[in-house]
Amino acid sequence: MSATLKYQEKELKLVGTRPLRPDGVDKVTGRARFGADYNLPGQLIGKVLRSPHALARIKSIDTSAALALPGVKAVVTRDDFAEMPDEMAAVGELMINFRDVTRNMMAREKVLYDGHPLAAVAATGESVARAALALIKVEYEVLPHAIDVVEAMKPGAPLLHEHQYTQGVKPKPDRPSNVAKRLEFGHGDIAAGFRQAEVIVEREFNTKPVHQGYIEPQACLASYSADGQAELWTSTQGHFVFRAQCAKVLQMDVSKIRVTPTEIGGGFGGKNNIYNEALAIALSRKSGHPVKMVMTREEVFSSTGPTSGANVKVKLGCTRDGKITAAEAELNFQAGAFPGSSVNQASMCAFTRYDLANVRIVGHDVTVNRPKVAAYRAPGAPIAVFGVESVIDEMAKKLGIDPIEFRLRNAAKEGTQTYYGPKLGPIGYIQTLEAARAHPHYRAPLGPNQGRGVATGFWFNIGNETTCSLNLQEDGTLTLMLGTIDVAGGSRASMAMMVAEELGIEFDRVRPFVGDTASLGFNFLTAGSRGTFASGMASVIAARQVIEKLRQRVAKIREVPLEAVAWKDGHARPVDATVAQFAPMSLPEIARMAGKTGGTIAGHAEINAQGAGPGFGTHIVDVEVDKETGAVKILRYTVVQDVGKAIHPAYVEGQLQGGAVQGIGWALNEEYVYGEDGVLQNPGFLDYRIPVASDLPFIDTVIVEVPNPNHPYGVRGCGEVPIIAPMAAIANAIENAIGLRLCEQPLSPPRVLKAIDEAAAARR
Amino acid sequence: MSRNHVSATVNGDQVEFLCETGQTLLEALRDELRLTGTKEGCGTGDCGACSVIVDGRLVCACLMLAVEAEGKAIQTIEGMATGETLHPLQRKFIEHAALQCGICTPGILIAARSLLERNPNPTEDEVRYWLAGNLCRCTGYHKIVDAVLDAAREMRGG
Numbered sequence: 065m066s067a068t069l070k071y072q073e074k075e076l077k078l079v080g081t082r083p084l085r086p087d088g089v090d091k092v093t094g095r096a097r098f099g100a101d102y103n104l105p106g107q108l109i110g111k112v113l114r115s116p117h118a119l120a121r122i123k124s125i126d127t128s129a130a131l132a133l134p135g136v137k138a139v140v141t142r143d144d145f146a147e148m149p150d151e152m153a154a155v156g157e158l159m160i161n162f163r164d165v166t167r168n169m170m171a172r173e174k175v176l177y178d179g180h181p182l183a184a185v186a187a188t189g190e191s192v193a194r195a196a197l198a199l200i201k202v203e204y205e206v207l208p209h210a211i212d213v214v215e216a217m218k219p220g221a222p223l224l225h226e227h228q229y230t231q232g233v234k235p236k237p238d239r240p241s242n243v244a245k246r247l248e249f250g251h252g253d254i255a256a257g258f259r260q261a262e263v264i265v266e267r268e269f270n271t272k273p274v275h276q277g278y279i280e281p282q283a284c285l286a287s288y289s290a291d292g293q294a295e296l297w298t299s300t301q302g303h304f305v306f307r308a309q310c311a312k313v314l315q316m317d318v319s320k321i322r323v324t325p326t327e328i329g330g331g332f333g334g335k336n337n338i339y340n341e342a343l344a345i346a347l348s349r350k351s352g353h354p355v356k357m358v359m360t361r362e363e364v365f366s367s368t369g370p371t372s373g374a375n376v377k378v379k380l381g382c383t384r385d386g387k388i389t390a391a392e393a394e395l396n397f398q399a400g401a402f403p404g405s406s407v408n409q410a411s412m413c414a415f416t417r418y419d420l421a422n423v424r425i426v427g428h429d430v431t432v433n434r435p436k437v438a439a440y441r442a443p444g445a446p447i448a449v450f451g452v453e454s455v456i457d458e459m460a461k462k463l464g465i466d467p468i469e470f471r472l473r474n475a476a477k478e479g480t481q482t483y484y485g486p487k488l489g490p491i492g493y494i495q496t497l498e499a500a501r502a503h504p505h506y507r508a509p510l511g512p513n514q515g516r517g518v519a520t521g522f523w524f525n526i527g528n529e530t531t532c533s534l535n536l537q538e539d540g541t542l543t544l545m546l547g548t549i550d551v552a553g554g555s556r557a558s559m560a561m562m563v564a565e566e567l568g569i570e571f572d573r574v575r576p577f578v579g580d581t582a583s584l585g586f587n588f589l590t591a592g593s594r595g596t597f598a599s600g601m602a603s604v605i606a607a608r609q610v611i612e613k614l615r616q617r618v619a620k621i622r623e624v625p626l627e628a629v630a631w632k633d634g635h636a637r638p639v640d641a642t643v644a645q646f647a648p649m650s651l652p653e654i655a656r657m658a659g660k661t662g663g664t665i666a667g668h669a670e671i672n673a674q675g676a677g678p679g680f681g682t683h684i685v686d687v688e689v690d691k692e693t694g695a696v697k698i699l700r701y702t703v704v705q706d707v708g709k710a711i712h713p714a715y716v717e718g719q720l721q722g723g724a725v726q727g728i729g730w731a732l733n734e735e736y737v738y739g740e741d742g743v744l745q746n747p748g749f750l751d752y753r754i755p756v757a758s759d760l761p762f763i764d765t766v767i768v769e770v771p772n773p774n775h776p777y778g779v780r781g782c783g784e785v786p787i788i789a790p791m792a793a794i795a796n797a798i799e800n801a802i803g804l805r806l807c808e809q810p811l812s813p814p815r816v817l818k819a820i821d822e823a824a825a826a827r828r
Numbered sequence: 829m830s831r832n833h834v835s836a837t838v839n840g841d842q843v844e845f846l847c848e849t850g851q852t853l854l855e856a857l858r859d860e861l862r863l864t865g866t867k868e869g870c871g872t873g874d875c876g877a878c879s880v881i882v883d884g885r886l887v888c889a890c891l892m893l894a895v896e897a898e899g900k901a902i903q904t905i906e907g908m909a910t911g912e913t914l915h916p917l918q919r920k921f922i923e924h925a926a927l928q929c930g931i932c933t934p935g936i937l938i939a940a941r942s943l944l945e946r947n948p949n950p951t952e953d954e955v956r957y958w959l960a961g962n963l964c965r966c967t968g969y970h971k972i973v974d975a976v977l978d979a980a981r982e983m984r985g986g
Contacts, residue, residue: 082925084922085922085925087930088922088927089914089918089922090930091927091930091933092905092908092914092918092921092922092930092933092934092937093865093905093906093908093914093918094863094864094865094866094904094905094906094908095865096930097864098867098930098931100858100864100867101858101864103862190855191848191850276965277965278929278931278965279867279869279875279877279929279931279932279963279964280867280869280929280931281868327929327930327931328929329867329930329931329932330929330931332965358868360871361869361871361872361874361875551929552928552929552930552966553928554928714924714925714971715925715928717925717970717971718925718928718966718967718968718971721967721968721970721971722928722965722966722967722968723968724968725967725968725969726965726968748872748874749870749872749874749875749963750872750874754963754965755968755969756959756960756961756962756963756969757955757956757957757959757960757962757964757969757972757973758953758956758957758959758960760956760968760969760970762970762973762974763970
């Protein structure tokens with residue numbers, strides 16, 4: 065059923081407190097089992113041969129020498145997988161095409177990027193498997209490639225897909241293009257809006273691809289039996305979606321694949337898609353042994369994720385008293401080797417913090433010879449917002465208006481018409497701006513070469529298909545089987561808290577688990593900040609079913625009408641003495657008698673959760689720029705965000721801090737570096753530098769709670785918004801520190817130094 | 829391929845295993861001894877997820893050959909708690925919500941214990957620089973630093 069449960073304000077005992085997470089002890093003792101920690105007797109090790117070229121036609125693949133090597137049990141190539149027709153499916157916020165999925169996991173006609181899989185082997189050990197890869201002979205016809213998004217869009221650029229004609233252009237183009245799709249959003253009259261403008265700011269920005277950077281490389285273990293059944297253990301954000309993808313590309317019945325999710329060592333959108341999973345099942349099918357496949361870090365960088373690099377143009381028109389009259393943007397996103405970047409989401413997020421009459425956005429989804437992009441925490445939004453919030457800041461400065469005040473004058477609020485469809489419901493954007501303005505951080509003094517920046521972010525948040533089972537055990541404790549992966553944030557704890565709150569019992573009476581794909585009906589991925597919203601709603605529905613059944617049992621046992629039985633503080637009690645008097649019964653008492661009063665008591669929810677509440681955040685950052693080296697130091701950072709309701713505030717703070725720091729890495733250091741040859745030059749954590757503890761100060765958090773009316777506890781979802789603002793906030797802070805507007809991410813020491821030197825040269 | 833015989837002490841227990849000459853200590857711990865609490869995040873010594881103590885020194889197990897462990901005393905995350913009693917650092921990590929996905933947690937706990945053994949009263953900066961070799965992508969390090977400082981305080985008896 066499509067479900068929403070309306071928000072009810074009530075006195076809370078557990079929700080909003082900070083109990084200890086149920087997965088905590090296992091994670092601090094090394095007992096928690098992640099993808100690479102699973103083993104089966106007789107297992108083989110699977111390894112993948114990858115393309116060394118950015119673009120090449122595959123003339124032949126000869127695996128005979130590899131197969132002849134002692135210890136090699138199976139080899140698979142494109143010939144082992146069926147051709148797939150064009151068929152779209154949702155994966156998190158993004159869409160995939162199975163024609164592309166089957167080509168991304170194993171190249172067919174061409175290799176399309178450095179790292180593209182060509183063959184996979186299963187052998188008795190890691191060293192044998194590696195030796196076998198070296199024996200596979202591939203004949204390539206190397207072709208000129210396209211890496212840069214702007215270059216790839218030009219007519220005559222090296223073409224990735226001969227069958228790809230730009231969608232969204234009428235009439236249909238007469239020649240193929242790397243531009244897979246053109247999209248347009250907007251409302252009002254953009255030309256009239258710019259005519260009304262008294263001040264116009266126009267800027268162009270460029271960003272590099274960055275990786276999700278989860279510390280756990282992709283890892284899976286597959287076991288295919290002779291009766292056609294497969295089991296798969298894998299580190300995933302969505303085991304049901306992985307099952308669906310494997311079933312499709314392997315042409316198996318969905319019910320014949322059972323996927324057990326392992327603990328996941330970070331995902332951030334990067335574990336929404338299969339990579340090795342179908343290869344492992346295919347190798348197991350071919351060899352008759354279980355097959356384990358663990359990626360190296362180099363493979364993770366070269367062949368999974370990343371997010372798009374992009375070219376972004378922003379133009380803003382404004383009256384002198386600070387009213388935005390027109391907002392225009394062009395977003396050109398790298399999709400990687402196959403279409404499907406987040407340019408759609410980026411377009412919708414670009415200006416949706418403001419109440420605007422005239423908006424126009426054009427987006428392009430562009431295939432280039434890089435790994436196919438995956439979602440990364442609020443996919444696309446940070447890229448568009450880097451440009452837009454930089455221009456907003458510049459406009460505020462031109463007008464002599466405080467940057468928070470300027471945003472408040474144009475802020476979106478309940479009833480604001482978005483340019484992509486819905487009107488906004490109750491939201492907390494203005495509250496985050498006001499809380500930021502009132503924060504002591506905003507008034508703290510700054511020293512020389514120091515500057516303060518502000519930026520804001522918006523993300524939709526989503527609901528979607530969700531199931532769970534809540535089983536009352538015979539001693540009165542409960543097990544909660546969830547279908548959404550706890551991707552790290554502690555959602556198992558949050559769901560158990562909501563169930564315990566509903567039942568009026570202690571937190572540790574409810575033990576939450578994530579079930580495998582055979583134990584529950586389909587669940588969508590944990591993506592779009594939906595976990596605590598959607599699975600929380602399902603858990604509350606299941607808890608309320610259990611309460612209803614408990615009341616029915618007590619009415620039967622005590623021989624009173626159902627209406628006479630109330631559920632309060634973990635007990636069935638008389639509603640009041642006028643209806644009926646009876647001795648209250650506790651949850652354990654009812655549970656112990658359940659077998660004799662009608663059988664086990666359980667609650668189930670199978671819903672498509674509706675009514676996710678949009679999230680907004682405002683960030684303040686202080687930086688110091690070292691003019692000798694160009695290094696930017698983060699001195700102080702404050703995240704203010706409307707989360708609807710923080711079920712477990714410590715875990716919400718963790719989302720806000722972790723998201724902000726990923727954004728800081730994106731802003732300051734992280735980037736994919738490709739050589740002229742189209743080969744990735746920095747596929748490791750030494751040269752792809754994510755933030756370390758000594759780069760950072762404490763990240764202050766202010767949680768704003770404007771309840772989502774469509775969730776029983778007011779939850780909006782909070783995981784994605786915090787990554788959106790940092791890039792722009794830091795660029796704005798640098799501008800305030802040294803007077804230079806930097807439009808090329810990352811704002812790394814060489815770039816900052818170059819800008820300083822160029823400005824100095826221009827003055828001379 | 830002939831394999832090498834190695835004897836070592838792991839978490840106080842005498843162990844023996846066979847390994848290929850090119851295998852790392854990390855592979856031996858995980859694949860031969862089935863001590864999977866020590867994690868591989870990169871295999872190149874850049875992430876610290878495989879941090880272990882070898883004869884009192886903090887090392888990345890992915891950068892040491894398994895054969896070099898001959899005669900050495902190795903401590904891993906599996907030996908950090910005493911029976912059911914967690915080490916104060918382990919307890920404080922849970923209390924401060926200093927872990928999310930948990931993949932970096934064993935390495936960070938090993939590294940933090942090594943810090944507190946050398947410096948029982950570290951400053952925030954000293955904690956941050958000591959842990960700069962341990963990558964965490966979930967937390968932004970805020971709660972990790974809090975937990976280490978709080979555990980140090982408790983271990984000093986304060």
